[in-house]
Amino acid sequence: MLNKKIKKFGPNLFLASVCFFLSVSLGNAQASRINLSISPPVTYLSIKPGESKTYQIRAENLGDSTLEITPSLLDFEADNLTGQPVVKQTGTFKYIQINEGSSFFGESFNLEPKQKKTIPITIDIPRSEREEEYAMTIFFTFKNKIDEQQKETQAKVAGTIGSNLILIVTKNDLDRGNIIVKNIKSMPIIDSFMPIRFTAIAENIGKNATPASGSAKIYDWQNKEVAQFEVHPDMILADSSRQLRENEFLSREFRYKKPFLLGIYRITFELNKNSSLDSEIITLNKTIVALPLSIIILPLSGFILYSGYRLVLIKIKPR
Amino acid sequence: MNYKSKKIIGLYSALVFIFLASYPVWADRLESDSYFVTFGNFNVTSGEKSSASYNVTDTVGQVANGPYGQYGSSDYFIGSGFQYIYQIDSFAFTISDVSIELGSINPSTHNSATHDLTITTRGAGGYLIYAYEEHPLRHNNGSTDIPDTTCDLGTCTISNAEVWSNTSIPGFGFNMTGDDIPIDFVDSTYFRPFADDESADPMQIVMSSTNIANARTSTVTYKAGVSGTQAAGDYQTNIRFVAVPGY
Numbered sequence: 279m280l281n282k283k284i285k286k287f288g289p290n291l292f293l294a295s296v297c298f299f300l301s302v303s304l305g306n307a308q309a310s311r312i313n314l315s316i317s318p319p320v321t322y323l324s325i326k327p328g329e330s331k332t333y334q335i336r337a338e339n340l341g342d343s344t345l346e347i348t349p350s351l352l353d354f355e356a357d358n359l360t361g362q363p364v365v366k367q368t369g370t371f372k373y374i375q376i377n378e379g380s381s382f383f384g385e386s387f388n389l390e391p392k393q394k395k396t397i398p399i400t401i402d403i404p405r406s407e408r409e410e411e412y413a414m415t416i417f418f419t420f421k422n423k424i425d426e427q428q429k430e431t432q433a434k435v436a437g438t439i440g441s442n443l444i445l446i447v448t449k450n451d452l453d454r455g456n457i458i459v460k461n462i463k464s465m466p467i468i469d470s471f472m473p474i475r476f477t478a479i480a481e482n483i484g485k486n487a488t489p490a491s492g493s494a495k496i497y498d499w500q501n502k503e504v505a506q507f508e509v510h511p512d513m514i515l516a517d518s519s520r521q522l523r524e525n526e527f528l529s530r531e532f533r534y535k536k537p538f539l540l541g542i543y544r545i546t547f548e549l550n551k552n553s554s555l556d557s558e559i560i561t562l563n564k565t566i567v568a569l570p571l572s573i574i575i576l577p578l579s580g581f582i583l584y585s586g587y588r589l590v591l592i593k594i595k596p597r
Numbered sequence: 598m599n600y601k602s603k604k605i606i607g608l609y610s611a612l613v614f615i616f617l618a619s620y621p622v623w624a625d626r627l628e629s630d631s632y633f634v635t636f637g638n639f640n641v642t643s644g645e646k647s648s649a650s651y652n653v654t655d656t657v658g659q660v661a662n663g664p665y666g667q668y669g670s671s672d673y674f675i676g677s678g679f680q681y682i683y684q685i686d687s688f689a690f691t692i693s694d695v696s697i698e699l700g701s702i703n704p705s706t707h708n709s710a711t712h713d714l715t716i717t718t719r720g721a722g723g724y725l726i727y728a729y730e731e732h733p734l735r736h737n738n739g740s741t742d743i744p745d746t747t748c749d750l751g752t753c754t755i756s757n758a759e760v761w762s763n764t765s766i767p768g769f770g771f772n773m774t775g776d777d778i779p780i781d782f783v784d785s786t787y788f789r790p791f792a793d794d795e796s797a798d799p800m801q802i803v804m805s806s807t808n809i810a811n812a813r814t815s816t817v818t819y820k821a822g823v824s825g826t827q828a829a830g831d832y833q834t835n836i837r838f839v840a841v842p843g844y
Binding site: 316318319341354417421422436437438441528530 | 686687688689690691692693694695696697698699710712718720721722723724725727730734799800805807808809819821831832833834835836837838839840841842843844
């Protein structure tokens with residue numbers, strides 16, 4: 279009788295046990311994995327002195343355990359090359375509130391698995407505030423709410439994810455960005471069989487962040503345009519520099535390749551000063567020379583080698 | 598129409614149907630390790646238009662374009678349609694394991710543990726991830742530390758990895774392998790100590806890219822070793838990874 283029952287329910291019982299252990303072990307494995315998404319990663323906001331504005335950051339817990347999230351605020355400055363923020367250790371901007379003032383930076387909240395939360399950020403600028411651009415990052419430090427904190431492990435890991443805020447305090451909506459091309463870097467003389475390769479750095483000497491827009495062109499000795507590259511519209515913060523990127527491959531190196539280049543070539547960058555419709559166009563040129571160096575050098579080196587060989591022979595074989 | 602003709606037409610129709618039904622429809626997700634192409638919507642035309650004097654982005658023919666909802670509150674990028682892709686991007690950061698268990702460490706051995714960091718951002722400005730420790734691995738008594746590693750030759754620093762394979766050299770450090778890691782992590786034998794927040798070390802970049810990142814993943818390997826005179830007991834620290842989007 280018992281045997282019959284075992285035969286009947288045994289496989290089901292076995293399967294159920296396997297499923298149970300799998301789900302428990304999977305659950306444990308996932309419990310220590312944390313995953314947070316925020317949106318937007320970057321916000322550009324303009325505000326007038328005496329004005330108040332609210333924008334939202336949306337946080338989403340993509341993991342399988344409840345997260346304890348703590349917001350904080352730190353300033354950042356441009357790295358003057360890539361557009362990656364250099365985060366400072368202090369947050370100096372005073373006129374910012376989280377959750378309409380009902381909570382504050384440093385106060386934690388919980389976010390359940392697969393849940394989203396919209397976090398209102400309010401900027402309240404006093405009338406006396408001067409026109410200036412502020413760059414800061416709102417950070418969300420996240421860690422598992424349960425169990426993990428009680429575990430006796432050597433290293434407990436927490437993640438922090440940031441959302442950048444570039445805030446422009448301005449009395450009007452005019453774009454007062456002022457982009458100039460600081461320098462163009464390339465080899466002054468290149469081999470005819472090599473591509474023309476160059477990089478450029480633009481600087482924004484204006485009062486607010488503005489996108490780089492314009493193009494790089496290459497002209498030959500007859501002043502004929504032989505190549506044109508669109509510049510990617512990367513934002514350049516006020517009083518900072520950034521390496522320009524070509525728009526197609528987002529490469530920081532502009533590259534023009536032909537089977538054979540010869541003579542004088544002129545690289546020209548034409549950038550809009552800012553994004554306003556009547557923006558002035560700023561230009562910077564650099565001249566390079568393409569010569570068949572490999573064609574000259576190869577026979578020359580052959581000749582030198584042969585001469586050396588002859589010299590050695592003469593020394594070895596006395597007349 | 599005779600029976601034979603009907604049979605031929607029937608057979609022909611069946612063949613056409615089978616051919617049409619079995620004809621493959623190709624679709625692909627345009628992506629690689631370092632980029633993916635996103636389409637904001639279906640429309641007549643969209644993109645960037647420019648001349649010598651202007652540069653504008655537009656969308657023609659899109660259904661239900663923006664701005665609307667919460668994104669309309671940010672007024673620096675004023676536009677409608679696909680341009681809003683710049684504003685509605687998300688930035689996601691995953692840590693595969695937040696409890697690093699190095700086990701019981703004996704003198705002249707090194708114990709290690711790993712986890713993965715994964716980042717996804719659609720912003721063309723890229724991202725970077727910093728790392729730091731709150732303090733060195735510290736005994737529960739609060740005063741005894743396992744020192745941060747200086748590697749085999751005593752030359753590795755918070756910003757420069759060196760070989761650390763000699764198990765008689767104690768310390769605590771980490772190695773990185775995978776995507777977008779600093780070049781000084783030449784292979785799995787190269788280690789750095791973490792930047793120590795308690796000593797006011799600046800946090801250090803452990804992953805970075807200036808391009809779009811689609812699930813870029815690196816593995817962090819923690820390693821610890823103790824000397825024969827190290828006090829027995831539990832040692833702990835907190836490690837922080839800070840992900841910052843480019844702008």
